[in-house]
Amino acid sequence: MSEQLEEDYTLERMPNKAIDENGVQWTYSRCFFCHMNCAIRVGQKDGKLVEIRPNEEQETVLCERMGEKGERAIKFHYHPKRINHVLKRVGKRGEDKWEEIPYDQALDEVAAKLQKLKDQYGPETLISSEGTYRSDHLWARTRFANLFGNPGNVVDPGTICWCYSYTVNMAMVGWPVEAIAPPSALQADTIVFWGLRADERYSPKSPIWRTVLATVNREGKKPKVIVIDPVSIEAVKYANSWLAIRPGTDLVMMLAWINYIITNKLYREDFIKNWSNGPFLVRKDNQLLVRGSDVLKNGKFEDFVAWDAKHSKVAVWCSDECRYYDSEEVDTPITGEFKITLANGSKVTCITAFDAITERMKEYTIEKASQITGVPANKIIDAVTIFATNGPGYIAWGVGGGDMHGYNATSSCIAKTLLRCFAGNIDVEGGEYIGDPGPVGETGEKHFAVRDSEFELSEVVTPETRAKFLGNDQFKTMSWKGFEKIDKHYLKMWNLPRPMLHQMLVTPPVAWKAILEGDPYPVKAMICWSSNPLCWAPNTKHVYEALKALELLIVVDYWKTPTAALADYIFPAADSLERPMATNFEDSIDFLVGGDRGIEPEGERRMDYDFFRGLGMRLGQEDKWPWKTYEDVVAYRVGRAGCSYQQFVEDSVLPPPGGMQNEKHKTKLPNGQTRGFATPSRKAEIFPSVLQELGYSPIPFYRELPETPLSNPELAKEYPLRLTVSGRWSPMYHSEHRVPGTGTRSMFPWPIVKIHMYDARALGIRDGEWVWIETPRGRIRQVAKLGHDIVEGVVQAQPSWWFPELPAEEPWSQGIFESNGNVLTDDSIESLDEGTGSWVTRGLLCKIYPCIDPMDRSEESISLDDFKAGNTFYHKEFAHLK
Ligand SMILES: Nc1nc2c(c(=O)[nH]1)N[C@H]1C(S)=C(S)[C@@H](COP(=O)(O)OP(=O)(O)OC[C@H]3O[C@@H](n4cnc5c(=O)[nH]c(N)nc54)[C@H](O)[C@@H]3O)O[C@H]1N2
Ligand SMILES: Nc1nc2c(c(=O)[nH]1)N[C@H]1C(S)=C(S)[C@@H](COP(=O)(O)OP(=O)(O)OC[C@H]3O[C@@H](n4cnc5c(=O)[nH]c(N)nc54)[C@H](O)[C@@H]3O)O[C@H]1N2
Ligand code: SF4
Numbered sequence: 001m002s003e004q005l006e007e008d009y010t011l012e013r014m015p016n017k018a019i020d021e022n023g024v025q026w027t028y029s030r031c032f033f034c035h036m037n038c039a040i041r042v043g044q045k046d047g048k049l050v051e052i053r054p055n056e057e058q059e060t061v062l063c064e065r066m067g068e069k070g071e072r073a074i075k076f077h078y079h080p081k082r083i084n085h086v087l088k089r090v091g092k093r094g095e096d097k098w099e100e101i102p103y104d105q106a107l108d109e110v111a112a113k114l115q116k117l118k119d120q121y122g123p124e125t126l127i128s129s130e131g132t133y134r135s136d137h138l139w140a141r142t143r144f145a146n147l148f149g150n151p152g153n154v155v156d157p158g159t160i161c162w163c164y165s166y167t168v169n170m171a172m173v174g175w176p177v178e179a180i181a182p183p184s185a186l187q188a189d190t191i192v193f194w195g196l197r198a199d200e201r202y203s204p205k206s207p208i209w210r211t212v213l214a215t216v217n218r219e220g221k222k223p224k225v226i227v228i229d230p231v232s233i234e235a236v237k238y239a240n241s242w243l244a245i246r247p248g249t250d251l252v253m254m255l256a257w258i259n260y261i262i263t264n265k266l267y268r269e270d271f272i273k274n275w276s277n278g279p280f281l282v283r284k285d286n287q288l289l290v291r292g293s294d295v296l297k298n299g300k301f302e303d304f305v306a307w308d309a310k311h312s313k314v315a316v317w318c319s320d321e322c323r324y325y326d327s328e329e330v331d332t333p334i335t336g337e338f339k340i341t342l343a344n345g346s347k348v349t350c351i352t353a354f355d356a357i358t359e360r361m362k363e364y365t366i367e368k369a370s371q372i373t374g375v376p377a378n379k380i381i382d383a384v385t386i387f388a389t390n391g392p393g394y395i396a397w398g399v400g401g402g403d404m405h406g407y408n409a410t411s412s413c414i415a416k417t418l419l420r421c422f423a424g425n426i427d428v429e430g431g432e433y434i435g436d437p438g439p440v441g442e443t444g445e446k447h448f449a450v451r452d453s454e455f456e457l458s459e460v461v462t463p464e465t466r467a468k469f470l471g472n473d474q475f476k477t478m479s480w481k482g483f484e485k486i487d488k489h490y491l492k493m494w495n496l497p498r499p500m501l502h503q504m505l506v507t508p509p510v511a512w513k514a515i516l517e518g519d520p521y522p523v524k525a526m527i528c529w530s531s532n533p534l535c536w537a538p539n540t541k542h543v544y545e546a547l548k549a550l551e552l553l554i555v556v557d558y559w560k561t562p563t564a565a566l567a568d569y570i571f572p573a574a575d576s577l578e579r580p581m582a583t584n585f586e587d588s589i590d591f592l593v594g595g596d597r598g599i600e601p602e603g604e605r606r607m608d609y610d611f612f613r614g615l616g617m618r619l620g621q622e623d624k625w626p627w628k629t630y631e632d633v634v635a636y637r638v639g640r641a642g643c644s645y646q647q648f649v650e651d652s653v654l655p656p657p658g659g660m661q662n663e664k665h666k667t668k669l670p671n672g673q674t675r676g677f678a679t680p681s682r683k684a685e686i687f688p689s690v691l692q693e694l695g696y697s698p699i700p701f702y703r704e705l706p707e708t709p710l711s712n713p714e715l716a717k718e719y720p721l722r723l724t725v726s727g728r729w730s731p732m733y734h735s736e737h738r739v740p741g742t743g744t745r746s747m748f749p750w751p752i753v754k755i756h757m758y759d760a761r762a763l764g765i766r767d768g769e770w771v772w773i774e775t776p777r778g779r780i781r782q783v784a785k786l787g788h789d790i791v792e793g794v795v796q797a798q799p800s801w802w803f804p805e806l807p808a809e810e811p812w813s814q815g816i817f818e819s820n821g822n823v824l825t826d827d828s829i830e831s832l833d834e835g836t837g838s839w840v841t842r843g844l845l846c847k848i849y850p851c852i853d854p855m856d857r858s859e860e861s862i863s864l865d866d867f868k869a870g871n872t873f874y875h876k877e878f879a880h881l882k
């Protein structure tokens with residue numbers, strides 16, 4: 001192509017599938033190598049991929065996973081180790097012996113086996129295992145499973161990653177406000193990176209890091225940046241405040257921030273008073289929110305009660321209409337103690353929800369937070385003052401900030417959203433965005449693109465089936481119990497069912513129990529798609545045991561991963577270049593992004609949608625899958641918004657009909673009511689009634705994690721260092737991009753564990769050497785990287801390592817036990833978050849020691865006499881091997 005023409009092509013928009021002068025056909029597509037889903041243009045000639053370019057209109061920059069001209073993605077696509085046909089196990093499980101069979105035959109066989117297991121054990125005997133958002137096909141899994149009669153059994157890392165906070169935030173503000181960056185991020189005056197490595201998360205070239213750089217370098221008033229991380233990450237360069245925190249202690253810091261903000265009256269009273277449930281009354285005797293039914297004979301449980309200072313009496317809040325019944329003129333204080341009379345004539349003393357929070361926060365002083373987190377008190381005060389006084393701003397979502405903190409997870413999410421509300425950041429420009437898929441007409445008609453939840457058919461799941469969801473009564477927030485409480489309000493606001501997707505999850509140890517012990521019922525079959533649980537789930541040995549005990553394990557993947565190597569059938573998955581796309585990121589945003597299929601699939605690779613549809617068509621669901629191809633699905637979705645398939649893929653974005661507005665809670669709905677939020681009270685629930693109804697504390701509280709020097713000093717004697725199995729880096733994406741041959745593995749060939757120089761010196765560890773990292777669950781080895789850029793006493797090991805170059809058969813299992821950080825993590829029920837089942841990956845205890853005994857180094861000397869005298873030559877950690 002001539003230089004001039006090349007320039008024109010990047011400036012002008014070409015029609016989709018235009019052919020250039022070299023005969024290369026260019027398709028508007030989207031990358032799915034990570035959550036950024038950058039818009040790309042895929043070039044093919046004679047049916048083969050030749051080049052991938054950024055879509056300049058969307059300001060894409062191709063990252064390390066893609067390669068400058070897409071060469072890495074193209075090698076990934078044609079890699080000889082890719083699974084192109086179904087592999088059926090012929091040897092013993094784990095022996096790595098297979099035969100290739102046709103895709104349709106495999107679907108027939110699997111459908112028959114599923115039907116047999118269903119007949120024998122019931123439809124609940126099936127579970128699916130999934131990974132992070134890897135495609136826009138999640139709803140197809142739910143649709144299939146719901147129609148199969150399954151209660152929604154899914155294991156997925158969403159329990160510790162975003163989805164649990166999606167759920168908790170829905171209960172608080174009716175929307176998954178936890179986001180990497182809001183749409184108006186450039187306008188933020190304060191950015192908090194709370195356990196988020198924004199440069200390596202996705203890539204230094206990804207839109208998120210470029211947005212950060214554009215914000216900190218913007219003209220005029222510069223934003224302030226706060227980093228809360230045990231490691232001095234890249235963002236620290238731009239930070240006004242870096243809180244070098246001990247892993248797993250973040251919640252106490254959050255609570256101290258809240259206490260400080262309240263004590264120093266740094267909160268936005270207008271928001272708390274008028275838009276939150278802060279003024280609602282809570283009984284002092286039982287800490288329950290007072291309900292309409294408590295104070296009025298015919299009052300409703302759904303209604304709440306505040307004190308009206310203007311008329312010195314209670315005011316009942318009509319949740320259904322988002323107003324007080326009596327008058328618009330009420331004055332409801334956010335603080336105070338009131339004696340009220342209940343409908344049964346008894347009198348009770350109440351305080352406001354805001355005061356209830358205030359009371360409970362008092363114990364979380366800056367000094368206490370400093371002692372537990374290891375961050376000096378003055379630094380904590382500086383940071384919270386910036387956060388509370390330099391708004392608008394946002395707390396960017398990072399998994400270090402509580403997602404992976406076991407039984408502190410739910411409280412961490414509540415605490416962060418409290419901070420957002422107190423700072424007045426909810427749905428303001430430069431603050432935290434609340435989405436709105438589109439207006440619903442008075443008769444319920446919708447003119448926005450079809451949402452994932454509309455495909456899922458949650459309504460077909462009967463109450464009896466719902467009760468069988470694994471952990472339904474134990475981890476209620478992400479079960480049907482929590483689902484239903486939020487579903488009601490979602491339906492009311494948007495005439496849409498609430499998404500199931502990854503909002504209902506079974507915590508892994510509960511699933512393994514059902515598989516291994518048949519408790520509460522036998523789980524015999526697993527569909528594992530876009531998931532490598534041997535890498536992502538805690539306590540790898542436990543996962544291995546469970547996978548091996550399954551009667552039927554189906555894996556749908558690109559590669560023969562360690563998990564796939566244990567399967568009965570491995571189905572080849574079509575990669576993102578081979579599929580069209582329309583996504584709203586699990587119904588979490590109010591616009592749709594997408595693109596066309598870049599190229600026809602190789603071999604018998606099929607889309608995940610086709611896999612689930614194929615099973616559904618064989619299992620009596622024929623009339624429920626009217627969309628033969630995924631193109632049909634995309635056309636149907638955008639068609640409702642009056643957009644054609646071609647238009648959509650060329651634009652690659654379909655915005656919500658109302659545009660992206662802020663402060664929508666203040667606007668009116670078509671029925672004339674004030675909109676508020678999609679919560680039970682239509683208020684921002686800083687005191688979440690949903691959690692209280694489920695039996696959990698609506699007020700966050702801190703517990704020292706099970707493995708810390710404070711909570712378990714005995715264990716800390718043997719395992720003295722604090723372990724965080726964390727830290728994203730590009731081009732690796734979880735367990736992906738390690739297969740040699742595409743150019744990504746050679747960028748970071750070996751797993752790295754980061755430790756402080758002083759700790760290393762004391763332990764005889766040298767930079768670049770293999771070391772053992774050990775916890776009570778087991779040990780792995782990684783290569784030591786020493787530095788001063790990590791809190792002393794902290795060890796940061798990389799998760800999800802496997803070695804695709806090693807044999808897949810046992811005992812090699814592609815090195816799954818050798819360096820995988822999840823061999824070290826804990827999945828004991830006592831360590832899990834009681835509402836969601838979140839486990840700990842940050843804040844464990846470990847020890848670390850060299851793989852080759854330091855005594856064996858050339859500069860060390862050991863005499864023969866030492867051996868003869870029976871002295872231990874071995875490093876003390878190996879003494880037991882003598
Ligand atoms: N200790 C510790 N554990 C962690 C974490 C941590 O920080 N520390 N992080 C956690 C988090 S946040 C997450 S999200 C999980 C990640 O967990 P996962 O998302 O499950 O990641 P992987 O283990 O890489 O497994 C993904 C698999 O999906 C395949 N795949 C990719 N795209 C597709 C597709 O479109 N279709 C199909 N069928 N297959 C596809 C890939 O080849 C790969 O084998 O790990 C969690 N585990
Ligand atoms: N390149 C790449 N990008 C990815 C992924 C990937 O695998 N590779 N995975 C994607 C997925 S699914 C997710 S969920 C995101 C996650 O992305 P991030 O949330 O950025 O996750 P990490 O980089 O694991 O951890 C973030 C930061 O938390 C710090 N940290 C560790 N423990 C603690 C702690 O206890 N407290 C605090 N405050 N900080 C701590 C780490 O040092 C690190 O700098 O990344 C996404 N993007
Ligand atoms: S950041 Fe890289 S891997 Fe992620 S979508 Fe963009 S180009 Fe693809």
Ligand SMILES: [Mo]
Pocket residue numbers: 132157161
């Ligand atoms: Mo994740």
